[in-house]
Amino acid sequence: MYFRIYPDNEYPDRELIRTPEHIDAVLKEIKANFGTYFDKFLATEAGTTPSTEDFQNAQTIMGVNVQRNIKPSHKQNSTMAFRNIVKDSINKFEKDREFYLDLLDKDFLAEVADDTYTFKNTTLRKECPYIRSILHSPAEALDKFKTCFTCANPDDLYNVFVDLSNLLINYKEEFNDSALYETVSSVSELDLITFEGIGYANVIGYGVSSFILYKNDPRLFPNRGKDAIWALWFLTQKKTFGCLEDSEFLMVKIDDCLTEHNFYFPYYLYAWYAFNIYKMLKEKAEQMDVYIDPEYRYVIVDAYMNCIANLHRDTIDQLSKPIPNNGLGWRHG
Secondary structure, X not given: OOOOOOOOOOOOOOOHHHOHHHHHHHHHHHHHHHHHHHHHHHHOOOOOOOOHHHHHHHHHHOXXXXXXXXXXXXXXXXXXXXXXXXXXXXXXXHOOHHHHHHHOOHHHHHHOOOOHHHHHHHHHHHHOHHHHHHHOOOOHHXXXXXXXXXXXXXXXXXXXXXXXXXXXXXXXXXXXXXXXXXXXXXXXXXXXXXXXXXXXXXXXXXXXXXXXXXXXXXXXXXXXXXXXXXXXHHHOOOOOOOOOOOOOOEEEXXXXXXXXXXXXXXXXXXXXXXXXXXXXXXXXXXXXXXXXXXXXXXXXXXXXXXXHHHHOHHHHHHHOOEOHHHHOOXXXX
């Protein structure tokens, strides 16, 4: 396949990917491949352990008598594996959650309104685990973020978080009834199109914003991280669905000549796909007598998406390397 290079978000497929027919086609493909990845999700306990098949292959390579050395364990029990995934994913999610709850708290934001410099350079730069990890990352691909964050206007950054706080409050009021949320039957009913207007160029995009909302309320906001978008590419079997770009989930960063996840991919579309993946996970859980607490619905979706990305980590790493041929606009994949 080939990936053309376009600056910023000027993609010829921008409108196509928003059409009902296109969305339905993508969702149909996700549903067709969900089961295959779900089996691997359980077999590896969301990527935390080797599957029995992987274990057998490794022992074969090492010349070990596979049949004699494999011992049954509770991890071969699908129900137990699923319960472990749910429990472990929620425990991991809760570890640093308190900070993000405070970050969008209305009273806290009111307190720091007159000192946005400290908000930017202490609260965000030094105390926010997500942003701090990006600023301290050695990855060259994040250099632009670091520069833009340093140059960002503190007042404007602060206002983004006020907007996120307002969105959080209003959306929770709209879907206060969790049962009502699960009756949503269309992209428009999710009512997240307004999310596209919130952000700060090259600093607070869909990835950062969605993660912070996700940490505040994983009942309503899925985490649209890098691995989640890569996972959609694999879940849809890398199909193009008529896109001129070959994939709506990938892009090439023109400055770095790197193939990346499409960080302009609309959040409201990702939320729709994530919502449907949740319903598939929920159906499996009910069949297996596993309970997914709706308060953490998107924590389990996030675990599923991260597992898919981890299963294809070698491919992702390979495609993320600088494009050969001096970045002349294509890469085989």
